[in-house]
Amino acid sequence: MARIKGNSNRNTLKGTQRHDSLQGFSGNDRLTGEKGNDLLDGGKGQDALLGGLGNDTYIVDHRGDRTIELANQGVDTVQTFVTYRLGNHIERLVLKGRQSIQGAGNGLNNYLVGNTGNNLLRGLAGKDRLMGGTGNDILDGGTGEDVLIGGVGNDTYLVDNIKDRVVEAANQGIDTVRSSISYTLRSHTENLILTGTQNLDGTGNSLANSITGNSGHNVLNGGAGADILMGKTGDDTYLVDDIADVTIELANGGIDRVRTALANYRLADHIEYLEFTGTQNSTGTGNDLSNTIIGNAGNNILDGAAGVDKLIGGLGNDTYLVSDAGDLVVEGIAEGIDLVKSSLADYTLTEQVENLLLVGNAIKGMGNDLANTITGNAANNILFGGDGNDALFGGVGDDKLIGGVGIDTLTGGAGVDTFALLETGGDIITDFDPSNDIIALNQTAFGLLDQIVGSVLNASKLVVVNSDAVALGGALDLLPSPLTRLIYSTESGNLFYDANGTSLPGIVNGLGEGGGLIATFEKVLGAVPTLTSANFVVDSIV
Known part of the structure; x- marks a missing residue:
């Protein structure tokens, strides 16, 4: 290799047809390599470096240095100590020294290498390969299918092509990809920021990722690891699979x-x-x-x-906590046995929900057409089963239980409870206490009682017998009045309504249209309750 050196003056140096080393020193020099794989170093000053044929290397240390190559003259490299953009027909750029400088390619398939500083490397057009070195580098391949290798340091990658490839090794810093396309983080890369305004998807890896959306509608999926997902504006969807995942949204952000x-x-x-x-x-x-x-x-x-x-709720036995009217x-339909826990003053079960539990300060609960279970709280509740064979539990408090249509089971619990009977049908009352509780009869259904709303039952309207047989057709001398309408059997606890009265001759003619079994009182402490007319009132109920 011929070594051709200038001096401190303005030199014009020309190489041979072989591999040459040309060094210009301190002047504004012009170095021409001719043929061969030449090394051109202009030294200080604003130098013009012409490589010619061959795989040439240019040493650049001044922003005014110019490298000149023609097409198809080899694979050429610039080694620079200053921020530099490759001229035409030069393929490679290597940043030297420890300064935080920048390097840019051209329209070719470039190879750019950073130094130990914090570099910005831009490939521009072409299929480029960028290597960041040991600093906190920014690697932007530009258009084309680029390979971006950050190396040690907290590096940032700009991705705009689905075939761009980011390469990181373990424990090489906290790295970030800024992508204008939908993107999935590769191994050892921690953060992803979506750019632009397009609707993009961002997906993490097994690390604890931070993924930030753009102004479009994003789908953000952190993958494994404790991830931070930030949607910004747009109608965003977060896929959460770790209990430690954090989602962050802006107010009015879609x-x-x-x-x-x-x-x-x-x-x-x-x-x-x-x-x-x-x-x-x-x-x-x-x-x-x-x-x-x-x-x-x-x-x-x-x-x-x-x-x-x-x-x-969907399929399954679901529980709903309701706190707003x-x-x-x-x-x-057929999506499980479901429960509403309501803290509202008044709540009615929606369709296909079976059970209702009043909590907090709730007062009133109403069922639907299903067989409901409705449970009160410590307040004075009003429970209405609606249609269906319902079970009502008053709990603590002075409760009013209205079974509604169907064969309902009513349990008052502690307190002075009112069992409201809308019609005949055979409701079951499980814990009636004659010393406290009240039976309210619907004036509309039991109109033949001929009493005003709110009045206590006239004693002549009730007869107590010792068997259902007597109640349904027994001795007439047990009936205190031809206007007797209610018959209670102490044998079974059954309460009947006689729509015929006792005037035709007696109840042997049956209970008449609209008559029948009203309710059954279950045994309490081994015996059916003892009922008197004082336990009954006539009410409008609903």
Whole structure:
């Protein structure tokens, strides 16, 4: 190799047809390599470096240095100590020294290498390969299918092509990909930021990732690990699979949704929808917004919290916590045995929900067409079964239990309870206490009692007999009045309504149209209750 050196003057150096080393020193020099794989170092000053044919290497140390190559003259490299952009027809750029400088390619398939500083490497057009070195580097391949290798340091990768490839090794820093396309983080890369305004998906890896959306509608999936998912504006969907995942939304940042297979999840602020996937039993809790919470095939507990919420249980035996009068519970046919826990003053079960439990300061609970179980709290409750064969439990408090249509089972619990009977049909009263409790008869259904609303039953309207046989056709001398309408059997605890009265001759003609079994009083402490007319009132009830 010929070594050709200049001096401190302005030199013009020209190489041979072989491999040469040209060094210009301190002047504004012009170095021409001719043929061969030449090394051109202009030294200090603003130098013009012409490699010619061959795989040439240019040493650049001044922003005014110019490298000149023609097409098809070899694979050439610039080694630079200053920020530099490759000229035409030069393929490679290597940053030297320890300064935080920048390097840019051109339209070719470039190879760019950083130094120990914090570099910005830009490949521009072409299929480029960028290597960041040991600093905190920014690698932007530009258009084309690029390979971006950050190395040691907290590196940032700009991705704009689905075939761009980010390469990181373990324990090489906290690295970030900024992507204008849907993107899945590769191994050993921690953070992802979606850019632009397109609707993009961002997916993490097994690390604890931070994934940030853009202004579009994003789907953010942290994957394994304790991830931070930030949607920004747009209608975003968060896929949550780790109990330590964190979702962050802006106020008024779109209509956002969390989809999760976790057993327990509470919506973070500013997120509207929660949907459970899988088949496990899950508990979902809303926030202060008007949430929609959707269960899965498991036995879910859904609590909208504050706001007007929509709770959809799906399959399974679901429990709904209702705290706002505008809350809506949605159940399908044959989707399990479901329960509403209501803290409202007044609540009516929606269709396809079987059970109701009053909690907190709730007062009134009403069933639907199904066979409901309705349970009161410590307050003075009003429980109405509606249609169906219902079970009502008053609990503590002075409760009013209205079975409604069907054969209902009524349990008052502690307190002075009122058992309201709408019609004949055979309701079952399990714990009647004659010293405290009251039987309220519906004036409309039992109009032949001929009493005003709110009045205590006239003694002549009730007869107590010792058997059902007597009640249904026995001795006439047991009947105190031809206007007797209620017959109570101490044998069975059955209470009958005689719509015929006792004037035709007696009840042997049957109980008449509208008559029949009103209720059965179960034994309490081994004996059926002792009833008198003082235990009855006539009421409008509903």
